[in-house]
Amino acid sequence: MIQVQDLHKSFGKLEVLKGIDANINEQEVVCVIGPSGSGKSTFLRCLNLLEEVTSGEVLVDGENLTDPKIDINSIRSRVGMVFQHFNLFPHMTVLHNITLGPMKIKNMSQSEAEAVALPLLEKVGLSDKAGVYPDSLSGGQKQRVAIARALAMEPKVMLFDEPTSALDPELVGDVLQVMKDLAEEGMTMVVVTHEMGFAKEVCDRVLFMDEGIIMEEGSPKQIFDDPQNERTQAFLSKVL
Amino acid sequence: MEAFLNSDYIKPMPYLLEGLVFTLLITFAGLFFGFIIGAFTGLGRLSKNKFIYGLSSVYVEVIRGTPLLAQILFIYFGLSQLMDLNMHKLVAAILAIALNAGAYIAEIVRGAVHSIDKGQMEAGRSIGLTKNQTMRYIIWPQAFKRMIPPLGNQFVISLKDTSLFSAIAVGEMVYKAKTYYATTFTPFETLTMVCVLYLLITIPTSIYLRRVERRLDV
Numbered sequence A: 001m002i003q004v005q006d007l008h009k010s011f012g013k014l015e016v017l018k019g020i021d022a023n024i025n026e027q028e029v030v031c032v033i034g035p036s037g038s039g040k041s042t043f044l045r046c047l048n049l050l051e052e053v054t055s056g057e058v059l060v061d062g063e064n065l066t067d068p069k070i071d072i073n074s075i076r077s078r079v080g081m082v083f084q085h086f087n088l089f090p091h092m093t094v095l096h097n098i099t100l101g102p103m104k105i106k107n108m109s110q111s112e113a114e115a116v117a118l119p120l121l122e123k124v125g126l127s128d129k130a131g132v133y134p135d136s137l138s139g140g141q142k143q144r145v146a147i148a149r150a151l152a153m154e155p156k157v158m159l160f161d162e163p164t165s166a167l168d169p170e171l172v173g174d175v176l177q178v179m180k181d182l183a184e185e186g187m188t189m190v191v192v193t194h195e196m197g198f199a200k201e202v203c204d205r206v207l208f209m210d211e212g213i214i215m216e217e218g219s220p221k222q223i224f225d226d227p228q229n230e231r232t233q234a235f236l237s238k239v240l
Numbered sequence B: 001m002e003a004f005l006n007s008d009y010i011k012p013m014p015y016l017l018e019g020l021v022f023t024l025l026i027t028f029a030g031l032f033f034g035f036i037i038g039a040f041t042g043l044g045r046l047s048k049n050k051f052i053y054g055l056s057s058v059y060v061e062v063i064r065g066t067p068l069l070a071q072i073l074f075i076y077f078g079l080s081q082l083m084d085l086n087m088h089k090l091v092a093a094i095l096a097i098a099l100n101a102g103a104y105i106a107e108i109v110r111g112a113v114h115s116i117d118k119g120q121m122e123a124g125r126s127i128g129l130t131k132n133q134t135m136r137y138i139i140w141p142q143a144f145k146r147m148i149p150p151l152g153n154q155f156v157i158s159l160k161d162t163s164l165f166s167a168i169a170v171g172e173m174v175y176k177a178k179t180y181y182a183t184t185f186t187p188f189e190t191l192t193m194v195c196v197l198y199l200l201i202t203i204p205t206s207i208y209l210r211r212v213e214r215r216l217d218v
C-alpha cells in the first residue's frame, strides 16, 4: 500500500529525515515510536504530501507522490489523516465537519453526504452530537469526530499523528477503542504514538525512529521484549 | 418650536443632510471597492509568489506612507492631467477612499487570515480539498469574523476622511457647511451640527463594534 525508498526531508539546512525505507502492506497496522524530534511527524506528513519530499520515492496506493504531475488532492482524499490537535473546523457543526469532504470532493448532495456521515458518527459513538459545534466537545470527542471526518472520504490508509497526546488520560481510552475497531475491520493504519500499550496490543509491526532514520523495526514482541538496538533499549527503558 | 426651527443650529440642516448623503455614499461605495482591493492585496501579502507579494507590499506601503490629502489631489488633478481626462469628482472621491482604505483593509485581511491556526489549512488539505477550496470554505469564514471589528473601525476612519474631499469641492458634509457659513457667518453653529451628525454615526458604530468584539472573544 505504501512504499518508501530512501526518503530524505530537509527544512533549509536541517536534515530531519535521513533516508527512510519502509513498506506498509494492505490491512497492516504499523506503529511508529521514538523520541520527540526524531522526525516521526515529518515522516507521516510526507506520506500525504503535507511536507514536500526533498529526495527519495514515496508510493501510495500505486502512485508516486514525488512525480510532479501527480494529482495531490486525489491522493490526499485516499489518505486520511488525524492530527494531535484534532483541527476540527470550529465554524461548522460536527455533521458539517464530516460532510464537507464528501460534498466538495465527491460531489455528493447534502443528503447523500449525511447518509455517509451519520453511520460514521454512530461508529465513533457520537450520534447525539451531530448538530453541535466542536467547541462544546471534550478532547476525546473532538478526536473521534476528526476520525469520522477522515473516514468519510473512504480512505485506503489512515495516518494518525499522536492522536491521544493532547487528551486527558481518562479520555484516551475511547479514542484508542475506535482505532482498535478500525484496525480489526482491516484498515491500513500508520500510527505515531506514545501509547505503548496500544502499540503492543494492536500493531502488527513497530518502527522505532531516532534522528531521522528507522533504527529498528519488528513485531511488537521483538521490539518491546527483545530490542536489539541500544537506542531502542534506552528509549524503551524511559517510556515503559 | 418656531424659535427652535429658526435657530442658527437648525437652519443649516437641509444643506448638511444633503452633504451627509454624499458623505455616506462615498464612504460605502469606497469601502465596497476598498474591501475587494484589500481582500486581494491582503492575500497577496500572504502569497509565496514573490511578484504578487512584492506588488501588494509596494501598494500597501505607498498608501500607508503618504497623506490621504496628497492621494486625493493626486488622483483628482494628477491622474486627470496624466490621462488627459476630466474625472468626475465623485468618481475621484470613491476611487480615493477605495485605494486608501484598500491598503489598510489589506492589512486587516492579512492579519485575520494569518491568525487562523495552520492546522486548519492542513486539515482541509488532508481531506483532499484544494488550497482554494480550503481558503474559501474553512479559512475565509473564520478569518472574516475576526475582520469585522477592525473593518468597522476602518468604516469610522473612512467616514471621517471624506471631509478631506472639501479640498476638491465634493459636496460632502464639511464642504456644504463651508459654503453655508460663508454667507451666513455662523461657522460655530454650523460646524457644531456637522460634528453632531458625525458623532451620531460614529458613536453607535463604536458601541456596536465593542459588543461584537466581546461576543467574538468568548
Ligand SMILES: Nc1ncnc2c1ncn2[C@@H]1O[C@H](COP(=O)(O)OP(=O)(O)O)[C@@H](O)[C@H]1O
Pocket: A011, A014, A016, A034, A035, A036, A037, A038, A039, A040, A041, A042, A043
Ligand atoms: N516546518 C518545519 N520547519 C522547520 N523545522 C521543522 C519543521 N517541522 C519539523 N521541524 C523539525 O524537524 C524535527 C523533527 O520534527 P518532527 O517530525 O515533528 O518530530 P517528532 O514528530 O518525532 O517529534 C524537529 O527538530 C523539528 O524542529
Ligand SMILES: [Mg+2]
Pocket: A040, A041, A042, A161, A162
Ligand atoms: Mg510529532
